Structures are given as C-alpha cells and as structure tokens.
Amino acid sequence: ASDTVYRASTTAPVNIAVVKYWGKRDPKLNLPTNSSLSVTLSQADLRTLTTASCSASYPSSDGDSLLLNGEPSDVAGARTQACFRELRSRRAALEAANPSLPKLSAMPLRLVSENNFPTAAGLASSAAGFAAFVRAIANLYELPASPSELSLIARQGSGSACRSLFGGYVAWRMGDKADGSDSMADQVAEASHWPEMRALILVVSAAKKGVSSTSGMQQTVATSGLFQERITKVVPQNMDLMEKAIKEKDFAAFAEVTMRDSNSFHATCADTYPPIFYMNDVSRAAIRAVETINANVGRTVAAYTFDAGPNAVIYYLEQDTEAVVGTFYHVLGEIDGWKQASLKGLKPSMSLD
Numbered sequence: 001a002s003d004t005v006y007r008a009s010t011t012a013p014v015n016i017a018v019v020k021y022w023g024k025r026d027p028k029l030n031l032p033t034n035s036s037l038s039v040t041l042s043q044a045d046l047r048t049l050t051t052a053s054c055s056a057s058y059p060s061s062d063g064d065s066l067l068l069n070g071e072p073s074d075v076a077g078a079r080t081q082a083c084f085r086e087l088r089s090r091r092a093a094l095e096a097a098n099p100s101l102p103k104l105s106a107m108p109l110r111l112v113s114e115n116n117f118p119t120a121a122g123l124a125s126s127a128a129g130f131a132a133f134v135r136a137i138a139n140l141y142e143l144p145a146s147p148s149e150l151s152l153i154a155r156q157g158s159g160s161a162c163r164s165l166f167g168g169y170v171a172w173r174m175g176d177k178a179d180g181s182d183s184m185a186d187q188v189a190e191a192s193h194w195p196e197m198r199a200l201i202l203v204v205s206a207a208k209k210g211v212s213s214t215s216g217m218q219q220t221v222a223t224s225g226l227f228q229e230r231i232t233k234v235v236p237q238n239m240d241l242m243e244k245a246i247k248e249k250d251f252a253a254f255a256e257v258t259m260r261d262s263n264s265f266h267a268t269c270a271d272t273y274p275p276i277f278y279m280n281d282v283s284r285a286a287i288r289a290v291e292t293i294n295a296n297v298g299r300t301v302a303a304y305t306f307d308a309g310p311n312a313v314i315y316y317l318e319q320d321t322e323a324v325v326g327t328f329y330h331v332l333g334e335i336d337g338w339k340q341a342s343l344k345g346l347k348p349s350m351s352l353d
C-alpha cells in the first residue's frame with residue numbers, strides 16, 4: 001500500500017584511533033593523507049542508535065531529514081548528501097534489476113539518531129554517527145554490501161566513520177586512486193583475538209571542541225612543516241609496528257606506538273601557524289599519570305591517546321586494572337579540574353566487546 005512505512009534500525013560503536021587519521025588529500029571525497037588504525041569500543045556504552053525509514057506517504061516537500069538527539073539536524077551538507085546519493089544509487093540499481101521491488105529509492109528518508117555520549121566532544125561522535133547512518137539506510141534498502149563497501153560510503157560522511165563498520169582492530173587503508181574507490185577499512189583482528197584489552201575514558205571536558213577536525217586538518221596540511229615527516233615516515237612505520245603488535249598481542253609495543261603516534265599528531269597541530277592546541281593542563285596531567293603508573297609498575301601497562309579534544313583514552317589490559325584505574329583515581333584526584341572532570345557523566349571504564 002502507498003502508506004507502507006519501511007524501517008530499519010542499527011547501532012554503531014565509537015572507535016578510537018591508535019594511529020591517527022589527520023589530513024585530507026581530497027577534502028571533497030574525504031581521502032586521507034595517511035592510513036590509520038583504530039580500536040572499536042563495542043560495548044553498548046558508547047554508540048549511536050539510528051533508525052531509517054521511508055514511505056511514499058512522507059511528503060516529498062519535506063525531503064530527507066535527520067533528528068539527532070531529538071533536534072532537527074541539517075542534512076544539506078555535502079558529506080551527508082554524498083552518503084544519501086551513494087546509497088540511493090545502489091538501491092536504484094537493485095530496483096532496475098528487479099522491477100518487483102518497491103521503489104524505495106524514490107521516497108523521502110527520515111533518520112532518527114541518538115548518541116549516548118557528548119556530541120563533538122572529541123569522542124568521535126561523527127564516526128559512530130555516520131557509520132550508523134550508512135548501515136541503517138543500507139539495511140532499509142536491503143543492499144548486498146559488505147562492511148568494506150559500506151566503509152567506502154561512510155568515509156564520505158566522516159573519515160573516521162569508515163572504521164566503525166568493523167569491530168575489533170580496524171585499519172583504514174588510504175589507497176592511491178583519485179576516485180577513492182580503494183580508500184576503505186578492513187579488520188586487522190577481531191576483538192576476541194585480544195579479549196583482555198580495555199579502554200578507560202577520561203572526560204576532561206564534555207564541551208564542543210574548539211577547532212573542528214576538518215579545519216584543523218586543513219590548517220595542518222597547509223602550514224605544518226612537521227606534517228610531511230609524519231605522513232611519509234612516522235605513520236607508515238607506526239602502521240607496520242602497530243599491526244605487528246596487535247597480531248603478537250604485545251602490549252608494550254602497542255602502547256609505545258599508541259603514545260608516540262598521539263604525540264606526533266598533536267606535535268603537528270602545535271606546529272601549524274597559528275598553533276592548534278587540543279590538549280589542556282588536565283590532559284597533560286593524564287599523560288604524566290600514565291608515565292608514573294608505568295614507572296611504578298616497572299613495565300608498560302597503560303597507554304594514552306588524544307583525539308581532536310582534551311579527553312584522554314587510556315588503553316590497558318584487564319589484568320592490570322588495579323594498577324591503572326586504581327592509580328588514576330588516586331593521582332588525578334589531587335589535580336585541580338579532575339574531580340569535576342571525573343563527574344561528567346561517562347562511565348570511566350569499559351571493555352571492548
């Protein structure tokens with residue numbers, strides 16, 4: 001019937017990079033200047049839930065729409081439009097090949113999306129958001145698309161989103177084609193390969209970040225001298241070392257690459273003109289706390305990393321929970337700003353699956 005409402009829902013988790021994506025070689029297609037690698041935080045604590053629906057009864061004058069955390073959100077942006085276009089054209093191809101299918105591609109789409117964590121607080125909300133957005137519509141359209149193919153589409157919404165289509169340890173291969181057809185994600189290892197891995201999230205500030213990742217990247221590519229060294233030498237080496245560390249479940253190696261890569265990324269930000277600072281004094285206190293913990297234990301049991309904001313993500317292994325989480329509360333409890341920070345809502349610790 002013409003008033004049938006077709007509907008599909010999905011959730012997508014946040015991912016936190018241990019080798020960072022920072023820099024676009026093609027801003028329109030979201031093609032990166034370097035490959036990256038992340039860990040997907042699959043536990044239901046940090047995720048976007050999205051429902052996509054379409055119906056011939058939705059007034060076409062409404063167009064496509066998105067309700068994000070209860071508020072109407074703009075879908076006119078080029079990145080969102082690219083996702084709609086890619087998904088619709090794949091559905092239209094299915095419909096052309098099979099005329100008995102309902103013509104969903106011609107109907108307005110309505111998306112309803114909820115994050116259960118602060119939006120744009122440096123917690124990769126765009127990654128979970130676009131991953132859920134793309135998969136919800138792909139499910140609605142019954143597209144026979146693999147996670148890698150969906151990652152190609154999600155990448156055009158937000159680069160880091162391509163990695164949230166997989167669980168576990170995920171690489172986004174930069175590719176070298178001008179049309180971006182080889183710039184997609186693949187899984188390096190399942191979460192179950194290293195079940196002891198944990199992430200502690202320290203919410204230093206839940207406020208919206210100051211410099212968006214898009215403009216931060218643009219400024220870094222345009223003005224940082226260090227950046228060339230990072231994309232040609234530092235990151236390719238970190239990618240190799242990181243994949244090896246994950247395959248061998250070598251936490252000390254995983255941790256060193258994670259911390260070095262975060263430092264390298266933030267160094268290129270400080271090297272732009274004018275400089276960009278994402279970390280603040282509380283962030284730096286978290287770095288010193290990790291160093292203190294590792295020195296006290298006498299081996300590397302914790303690794304910090306920071307995205308485009310002040311919040312810290314600390315990776316550690318289950319067996320070292322006491323040393324890492326216990327010490328963190330003890331050390332940071334005495335630092336100004338931290339008490340408040342630790343009260344800001346998120347559960348401090350979560351497993352990855």
Ligand code: PMV
Nearest residue numbers: 017020021159160213307308
């Ligand atoms: O996907 P974007 O455009 O929000 O950029 C993400 C950039 C970092 O989070 C800083 C690094 C990464 O690889 O996720």
